[in-house]
Amino acid sequence: xxxxxxxxxxxxLLASGSAGAQTSTQxxxxxxxxxxxxxxxxxxxxxxxxxxxxxxxxGLLLHSALVNRRRLAEKSASSIILWGGVVFPSVxxxxxxxxxxxxxxxxxxxxxxxxxxxxxxxxGRQFWWEVVYHPPLGPPVASANExxxxxxxxxxxxxxxxxxxxxxxxxxxxxxxxxxxxxTNRLSIMATKAGLFxxxxxxxxxxxxxxxxxxxxxxxxxxxxxxxxAQAIPAEGAGASGGALFLRHGCGxxxxxxxxxARGLIGPDLSHIGxxxxxxxxxxxxxxxxxxxxxxxxxLIKPGSRMPAFDMLPPDxxxxxxxxxxxxx
Amino acid sequence: MWLVPKQIETLWTLxxxxxxxxxxxxxxxIGAAIYCxxxxxxxxxxxxxxxxxxxxxxxxxxxxxxxxxxxxxxxGLGTDDPPHDDPTRRDRTLFQGFATLLLSGxxxxxxxxxxxxxxxxxxxxx
Numbered sequence: 001x002x003x004x005x006x007x008x009x010x011x012x013l014l015a016s017g018s019a020g021a022q023t024s025t026q027x028x029x030x031x032x033x034x035x036x037x038x039x040x041x042x043x044x045x046x047x048x049x050x051x052x053x054x055x056x057x058x059g060l061l062l063h064s065a066l067v068n069r070r071r072l073a074e075k076s077a078s079s080i081i082l083w084g085g086v087v088f089p090s091v092x093x094x095x096x097x098x099x100x101x102x103x104x105x106x107x108x109x110x111x112x113x114x115x116x117x118x119x120x121x122x123x124g125r126q127f128w129w130e131v132v133y134h135p136p137l138g139p140p141v142a143s144a145n146e147x148x149x150x151x152x153x154x155x156x157x158x159x160x161x162x163x164x165x166x167x168x169x170x171x172x173x174x175x176x177x178x179x180x181x182x183x184t185n186r187l188s189i190m191a192t193k194a195g196l197f198x199x200x201x202x203x204x205x206x207x208x209x210x211x212x213x214x215x216x217x218x219x220x221x222x223x224x225x226x227x228x229x230a231q232a233i234p235a236e237g238a239g240a241s242g243g244a245l246f247l248r249h250g251c252g253x254x255x256x257x258x259x260x261x262a263r264g265l266i267g268p269d270l271s272h273i274g275x276x277x278x279x280x281x282x283x284x285x286x287x288x289x290x291x292x293x294x295x296x297x298x299x300l301i302k303p304g305s306r307m308p309a310f311d312m313l314p315p316d317x318x319x320x321x322x323x324x325x326x327x328x329x
Numbered sequence: 330m331w332l333v334p335k336q337i338e339t340l341w342t343l344x345x346x347x348x349x350x351x352x353x354x355x356x357x358x359i360g361a362a363i364y365c366x367x368x369x370x371x372x373x374x375x376x377x378x379x380x381x382x383x384x385x386x387x388x389x390x391x392x393x394x395x396x397x398x399x400x401x402x403x404x405g406l407g408t409d410d411p412p413h414d415d416p417t418r419r420d421r422t423l424f425q426g427f428a429t430l431l432l433s434g435x436x437x438x439x440x441x442x443x444x445x446x447x448x449x450x451x452x453x454x455x
Contacts, residue, residue, distance in 0.1 A: 078410075
């Protein structure tokens with residue numbers, strides 16, 4: 001049985017790479033957020049500036065090596081060095097630096113008169129993301145491994161770490177910001193297009209660093225609000241029969257499932273796992289097979305994670321728990 | 330012209346401009362760091378920090394310009410062209426003057442680059 005699960009886990013991992021690429025984008029060059037757009041523009045300006053300078057230098061080199069090989073008089077050589085080697089680079093660098101600095105206040109608009117309506121607190125953990133929404137009205141809403149945000153509204157992210165340094169980065173939506181133990185960093189993003197985006201952990205954080213990703217879903221504001229309201233209450237499927245197995249096998253000592261006795265705080269909140277785009281922190285498609293494989297052989301799918309393998313459980317129980325979790329929408 | 334220092338022969342004048350650059354860098358960075366960590370201790374607005382950085386920049390640029398002028402004088406006011414590589418006392422002096430002039434230019438630009446963020450940033454972000 002162990003072999004069955006390890007094989008299916010490996011094939012799932014292989015498959016998830018291509019499946020993820022079709023549905024979500026992780027490119028900073030396909031910006032879908034106000035901040036990301038400025039960063040993309042900065043990239044193109046720097047790239048264009050660098051290309052022009054490179055072409056100029058290589059052109060001058062080829063010109064002096066192939067076309068005009070005559071020795072320059074010392075006076076004109078000195079003036080080429082002065083104007084081409086000192087004045088031009090200083091002025092160009094000054095202009096590029098000024099442009100980059102000019103962008104900065106817009107990328108961090110925290111001092112503006114109207115603060116962001118929604119604050120999302122994301123805490124990096126080996127190797128998953130704890131997410132807590134702080135809406136302006138109502139109590140905080142806990143989730144994990146996925147953030148959702150309303151299109152056209154500025155969101156403030158509060159970034160923390162519970163263990164080692166992680167880094168939060170959803171390239172199509174905004175810039176990268178480290179999550180440092182003992183510190184709270186702030187990042188502002190405003191999605192301009194609806195869509196599903198992927199964010200990798202961008203700072204090496206341990207064995208499964210490469211298997212730590214985040215889905216970000218930008219949705220219409222009304223849809224977002226009704227989604228958030230639904231997240232604040234227990235999922236409809238929480239009372240179904242698989243829940244008893246979940247509790248009997250001890251899953252509740254590490255995971256929270258709202259509406260049940262599962263109140264563990266060590267692993268991700270699973271209250272609405274069925275509605276997430278991916279499972280296991282962005283690395284597996286959200287299917288019953290994937291959830292069952294992860295329960296059985298989490299040690300193979302995510303080496304070094306704190307979730308032990310549960311392949312000693314009867315396969316039928318694993319299936320039933322996976323089906324129940326998929327029903328928590 | 331009692332204000333203008335006499336020409337002296339020492340290696341130390343070579344470092345004047347980079348030392349001013351370093352001091353300006355520390356004043357700007359440490360000043361902004363202290364203000365942003367404990368604004369209530371300093372009791373000023375961020376505009377005052379920017380004005381302080383502007384004043385430090387004007388002072389630093391003036392000192393570097395003075396160092397550059399002295400270096401230019403040591404270099405023979407531009408009458409001689411490099412390389413000054415003869416094993417003579419005159420060439421050694423000219424070489425040092427020219428090197429000091431170049432370092433002053435580098436430090437001048439560096440001080441401007443160090444101060445530029447204060448032109449655009451209007452508040453501390455923690």
